[in-house]
Amino acid sequence: MGEPEAGGGEAPGRGHALAMDTLATLILIFVGAALINNFVLHYFVGICPFLGVSRRVDTAFGMGCAVTFVISIAALLNWTFTYFVLRPGAPLPAWVWAAAGGDPATQVDLSVLSYIIYIFVIASSVQLVEMYVRKFFPPLYRSFGVYLPLITTNCAILFACLEIMKHMQDPTKVWGLHEALALAVGGGIGFTLAISLMAGIREELDLCEVPRPLKGAGIALIVAGIMAMAFMGFTGVDKGVHAALSALLR
Amino acid sequence: MPSDQPTALERFINGILPENPIYRQLLGMCPVLAVTNGMKPAMTMAAATAFVLICANVMVSLIRGLLKPHLRILVFTLTIATFVTIADRLLAAYVYDMSKQLGPYVPLIIVNCIIISRCEICASKQGAGVAIADAFGMSLGFALALASIATVREILGSGTWLGLPVLPAGWPGWGIMVLPPGAFLTLGLLLGMAEWASQRRAAVKRQGGGTR
Amino acid sequence: MSAAPPRGGYLKQAWLVIVLSLVYGGGLAAVQTTLSGRIADNRRAETYDVIPELVPGGDKGKTEELLVQGADGKDVRLYQVFAADGSHRGWVLPAGGQGFADRIDLLVGLSADGATITGLYVLAQKETPGLGDYITGEDFRRRFAGRPAGEPLVVVKSDPRADNEIRALSGATISSESVAAIVNAALANLREAIGAGGDSPQGVQETAPRQQAH
Amino acid sequence: MLITVALALAAGVLALLAIAMGYALGWANRRFYVEVDPKVEAVLAALPGANCGGCGFVGCSAYAEAVAKGDTAVNLCAPGGASCAQQLADIMGVALEESFPYRAVVHCSATRNERLQRTEYRGEQTCTSANLVAGVQGCIYGCLGIGDCAAACQYDAVHVVDGLSTIDYDKCIGCGACARACPRNIITMVPFKSERMLVVACSNQDAAADVRAVCMVGCIGCKACMRAAPDLITIEGALPSINYDNYDPTDETLQKVLEKCPRKRVLFVGRPTKAELAAVADEEMPEPVQADFKTTVDDTAWRG
Numbered sequence: 001m002g003e004p005e006a007g008g009g010e011a012p013g014r015g016h017a018l019a020m021d022t023l024a025t026l027i028l029i030f031v032g033a034a035l036i037n038n039f040v041l042h043y044f045v046g047i048c049p050f051l052g053v054s055r056r057v058d059t060a061f062g063m064g065c066a067v068t069f070v071i072s073i074a075a076l077l078n079w080t081f082t083y084f085v086l087r088p089g090a091p092l093p094a095w096v097w098a099a100a101g102g103d104p105a106t107q108v109d110l111s112v113l114s115y116i117i118y119i120f121v122i123a124s125s126v127q128l129v130e131m132y133v134r135k136f137f138p139p140l141y142r143s144f145g146v147y148l149p150l151i152t153t154n155c156a157i158l159f160a161c162l163e164i165m166k167h168m169q170d171p172t173k174v175w176g177l178h179e180a181l182a183l184a185v186g187g188g189i190g191f192t193l194a195i196s197l198m199a200g201i202r203e204e205l206d207l208c209e210v211p212r213p214l215k216g217a218g219i220a221l222i223v224a225g226i227m228a229m230a231f232m233g234f235t236g237v238d239k240g241v242h243a244a245l246s247a248l249l250r
Numbered sequence: 251m252p253s254d255q256p257t258a259l260e261r262f263i264n265g266i267l268p269e270n271p272i273y274r275q276l277l278g279m280c281p282v283l284a285v286t287n288g289m290k291p292a293m294t295m296a297a298a299t300a301f302v303l304i305c306a307n308v309m310v311s312l313i314r315g316l317l318k319p320h321l322r323i324l325v326f327t328l329t330i331a332t333f334v335t336i337a338d339r340l341l342a343a344y345v346y347d348m349s350k351q352l353g354p355y356v357p358l359i360i361v362n363c364i365i366i367s368r369c370e371i372c373a374s375k376q377g378a379g380v381a382i383a384d385a386f387g388m389s390l391g392f393a394l395a396l397a398s399i400a401t402v403r404e405i406l407g408s409g410t411w412l413g414l415p416v417l418p419a420g421w422p423g424w425g426i427m428v429l430p431p432g433a434f435l436t437l438g439l440l441l442g443m444a445e446w447a448s449q450r451r452a453a454v455k456r457q458g459g460g461t462r
Numbered sequence: 463m464s465a466a467p468p469r470g471g472y473l474k475q476a477w478l479v480i481v482l483s484l485v486y487g488g489g490l491a492a493v494q495t496t497l498s499g500r501i502a503d504n505r506r507a508e509t510y511d512v513i514p515e516l517v518p519g520g521d522k523g524k525t526e527e528l529l530v531q532g533a534d535g536k537d538v539r540l541y542q543v544f545a546a547d548g549s550h551r552g553w554v555l556p557a558g559g560q561g562f563a564d565r566i567d568l569l570v571g572l573s574a575d576g577a578t579i580t581g582l583y584v585l586a587q588k589e590t591p592g593l594g595d596y597i598t599g600e601d602f603r604r605r606f607a608g609r610p611a612g613e614p615l616v617v618v619k620s621d622p623r624a625d626n627e628i629r630a631l632s633g634a635t636i637s638s639e640s641v642a643a644i645v646n647a648a649l650a651n652l653r654e655a656i657g658a659g660g661d662s663p664q665g666v667q668e669t670a671p672r673q674q675a676h
Numbered sequence: 677m678l679i680t681v682a683l684a685l686a687a688g689v690l691a692l693l694a695i696a697m698g699y700a701l702g703w704a705n706r707r708f709y710v711e712v713d714p715k716v717e718a719v720l721a722a723l724p725g726a727n728c729g730g731c732g733f734v735g736c737s738a739y740a741e742a743v744a745k746g747d748t749a750v751n752l753c754a755p756g757g758a759s760c761a762q763q764l765a766d767i768m769g770v771a772l773e774e775s776f777p778y779r780a781v782v783h784c785s786a787t788r789n790e791r792l793q794r795t796e797y798r799g800e801q802t803c804t805s806a807n808l809v810a811g812v813q814g815c816i817y818g819c820l821g822i823g824d825c826a827a828a829c830q831y832d833a834v835h836v837v838d839g840l841s842t843i844d845y846d847k848c849i850g851c852g853a854c855a856r857a858c859p860r861n862i863i864t865m866v867p868f869k870s871e872r873m874l875v876v877a878c879s880n881q882d883a884a885a886d887v888r889a890v891c892m893v894g895c896i897g898c899k900a901c902m903r904a905a906p907d908l909i910t911i912e913g914a915l916p917s918i919n920y921d922n923y924d925p926t927d928e929t930l931q932k933v934l935e936k937c938p939r940k941r942v943l944f945v946g947r948p949t950k951a952e953l954a955a956v957a958d959e960e961m962p963e964p965v966q967a968d969f970k971t972t973v974d975d976t977a978w979r980g
Contacts, residue, residue: 028560037564042430043354044283048363051279085689093685100681108682112339112494113690115357116331116486123327124697128704135708155280155361162354172529172537209800213446214438217276221438228431235563236636316478324479332486336493343497346504350586407591425592476698480691487690491683 020249024242026182031241033186039156040194041228046156050195051220060199064192068185070151071160073129074122075184078161079168079177081121086114087168111169118161126151156191160184197227255376258383265387271364272395273444278364282396283433284355289412292400293393294348298337298356300389303365304382305333310373311381317374326369327360334359364388402436403427508585509541509554509569516571516581517543517552524548532651540652543571550574556585557648561640564588566597570645572611576653582606582645594637602631602638611649615642715744715767722763724756743768776867778850780834780843781945783862784819785877788839790892791815802827807859814890817860817879825854825863845946870925872946874918874933881913893939900936905929916942 037043040050046067053063085092093108102108134141151157163183167175201223210219256264271277278299285295309329317325338356341349349356359365368388373381404410407427409417426432510522524544532538541554553572558565564587571581584598596602605628609615617639618627630638719740742748743764750768751761788794793814797806803824806812812820821839828834833847834854841854841863855863862879876895880887884896897914908923908930909916933942 032560044280044430044433045358047279047283051276092689096685097681102678102681106678108678108685109494109498110491110682110686110689112335112490113487113686115335115338115360116328116483116490116690117693119327119331119360120324120693120697123324124701127701131704131708134710155358158358158361159354162357166354170539172539207800207805209805211442213449214442215445218438218442218445221434221441225431225434225438228429228434229426232429232431238560239636313478313482318475318478321476321479325482328479328482328486332490335490339493339497339501342504343500346501346508423592425590428591476694479698480694483690483694484687487687488683491686492679494686495679495682 022178024245024249026178027245028238028242029179029182030186031238033183034190034193035231035234036236036238038190038194038231038234039159039187040191041224041231043159045159046154046191046195049151049154050191050198050224051217054195054199054202054220057196057199057203060195061192064188064195067151067154067156067191068188070122070126070129071157071184071188071191072181073125074118074157075160075164075180076177077121077125078118079164079175079180081117082114082165082168083174083177086110086117086165087171087174089171111165114165118158118165122157122161156187160187163187194227194231198224201227255380258380261372261380261384262387265384265389266391266394269388270391270395271388272392273441275364275367277367278362278392279437280358281355281362282399283430283437285352286396286400286403286433286436287407287428288404288410289397289400291348291351292396293412294341294345295352295355296389296393296396298341298352299359299362299364299392300385301337301340302330302333302359303368303389303392304385305336306330306365307368307373307381307385308378309333310369311376311378314374322370322374323366326366326374330365330369331360364392399433399436399440402440403432407432509556512569512583513541513543513554513571516554516569516583517573518580519545519551520554520571521546525554530652530655533654534651538652538655540655552580555648555652557644559640559644559647561587561597561644562589562594562634562636566637566640566644568641568644568648570606570648572649577611579606579609579611579645582641584641589634589637593631594634596631596634597637597641605629606645612653614646614650617642713744716740718767719743719764722756722760722767723753724760776869778852778865779845779848779868779873779946780825780850780852780854780863781866781873781875782819782825782841782843783864783875783877783879784817784840785941785943786815786818786840786891786893787837788821791818791839792890792892803857804859815880815887815894817862817881818891818894819862820860824857824859828853828857843945867920868946869920869923870946872944873925874923874930874942875945876916876918876941877943877945878915878939878941881915883914887914893941895939895941898938900938901933901942904932904936909933918942 033039039045040047049063049067054060082090084090088109088111089107090110093110097106097108098104130141160183164175164180167173167179198220202220205219205223214222265271267274269275272279272282281295281299285291306326306329310326313325334357337359338349341352341356368384372384376384401411404412405416406424408423409415409419409421424432427436510525513520513522513525520543524546526542526544528540528542529537530540539556541556542550543552543554545551552574553576555570555572556567557570558567560566566587566589567585569583569585570579571583572578573580582603584603587595587597589595589597606615609628610625613626616624616627617630617635619630619632619635622629628638628642716737717740720737723736723740739748739752743750746768750764750770751758753760753764791813793811795811795813797809797812799805799809801822803820803822806820806822819839819841821836821841823834823836823841825841826834826836830851830853831847831849833844833849835842835844841858843854850865852865855861855865860879866873866875878891878893878895880891880894881897884898887894887896895915897911897916899911899916901916902909902911905927907919908927909918911917934940934944937943
């Protein structure tokens, strides 16, 4: 990275190119998680708050912010666990195995513990965050503290951790922390976007005459279906983003 | 055990229709939307959920005397996560295709509200026998709901049911039905139909009472 | 919450959680050790079962898994395919990238000299049903066989005129282009490693010996 | 060997995590301990926890905080009633002031046919929507009679009778949900100092001619009531308003006000008191005429 750029950027150094490459990857991961493969509308995770907390825009936005925050923290902690303990070929089990005098050709695989550890870490960190915010940021706690306990059982958080885990299974392509965080933040922002839009639509929907059987969850799901169709329009956007980025960075 | 708790039979029957987890309680919507583009994944999902629900219910029911109120949810979560992992590994070992297709939705059973709410409502208060009956009823109700949605989506989307062709070969599969929007639309309309039926039944009952 | 909790009380109260986590951890490890062989077999079979289809004459029992260094400096997984008589028949190279809707994972078969694509297999995709998902079809995959691996593949909408041109699926140009782009990227990354060196390609060092398939 | 290490490692990692997290949470619980006023918790425990918002706060916990701070009265919880107010007063160590239960009052008394210039409304059947449409009925103050208030009531105390929202004072607990639901704000909460209260059952503030054009019964602002009881009644716009602070249920002028009103729009609502029932107990009332359900079919035909 420290290499000077020669010839007015005509031939950027290899370090520079690598950094730009990483940046492009991060942007693509982010855009992918937020828009193209939106957590709610493409992967169907976080449906419960999406239907339950989307009656008013301000509460929906609060929920979205809380999710984005918790998802980032969970991704940070769980990436650390996955990297050092859970992934195939992780340092901790390898070290213990070597200390026990095991055969170096085989490995101890702790990936079976992933789910239990993820959910444990999510539940505990949500509780910690709740206590911390309540102590030091009482106004913040009053505005979004009520959502925190609901988030433990929000599948979007666990889903983000699982997606990150998926990218750490192959020892040749292990995601770094920056990639994990790009996915988590992107997913959280995508969730916020979807739930806020949904709340906006539902506020207007209150003034419409909806057939009685469809009132409530029925019409909300149909609206979600139409939103999902709209979000399908984002498929392929990453091609353009990629092209734009590579043109920009070249 | 307080005597006003429902019996095993009531628990079982309640789970299937009167308290159907999807249509009545609107719980566990993620898998309902995500894996119902075909009958096969839907049924695999229902089986995995049933396995976890039954095991977790029994386990929680057995240790219910030791639970501390404020740590109870944590214990439920740990138990559920363990059985989900076991289910996940069993799927990967014996039905690898399905395991690959279901992907992250198997581990997401952990945060399926159906299971934790059954642990909370039934298993932590009643004996193992009732807990098993309850788990079977709920699983059956869940499976029925998944099957109904998957049937609509697979037949309209691909013209097949459980992979067997049911519509003429010229059927132009409605691509939208197997895509995410189809899931939302199908569930929304089916919910509306269920609601309509129950409203009608209530109206008929009211009318019947009036004329008598 | 009504009074400040006493020191250490938390651990004492949590004994059930700790005992349960010991039991569950042990139980899970036992499950894992029992089933991991089967799961690993399943996972490997997914790749190995299609090897004869990807590299003509290849024998899945003789295939070896290698880790080689790609042009981007990272390790890349690669399968060296041998025939039943032990002669080197080609390579199978896993590749993946973003498709139109979601990630596409592919296996690309190469001839022994690394100059020709011999086959293509789609491991995982979530393209639009009825359009993009035809990339898994025999018809589309056969369009790649016999193409030169040395130059980038180009997707065209009409009948291909040059050797490196692939006709797109109608209505799924982006999916077709994605597949071609993924293949191009994977090949470019490994071109140096495989080279045109035949049986003992330059640059292929086994960074980690892997167990052979049964 | 492998299995032993794997078992031990898995169990160990998990148990270690459990201990670490248990310890961290315990530490955090002390470190981040927020001094919660025990009064808040006690108040919260005494409240019914319905989160109905009848007290005017966002929920029970917000009201509990306000009560514990001494910012607000202890008797605002309508669902909890007198026993709850007494408990809160005990907790806070204050004397429970004499309080009057609030009850909903509909300030309109025109039934469907008494309201004029009505047009058929076919939009969404809620008052909120109908209120946005001009010309649904002549009186822009009066009850729309679709029943948003009835839908909002959790206690089955509001019903639309003959196109007019009517409160069932046997069921009303004074939560105020109907008053919040009404888009025309014609339902108010009135402190019931006795079982029956004098109220102004009209909201139309227009001049007499305008009122007559749109309503057969509405208040025409003649001020006769104000002249009868100037301390109690003021005229705002062209509409009398009763100052309930000066209201004394035993005051004789109330009856005078009632008699003076030419349109009979100042009236009593609520249940009759025992005294009033006793007062009319010896009055001669005509026997109610029993409906005579005689079949039109000649009985003889059936005898054959």
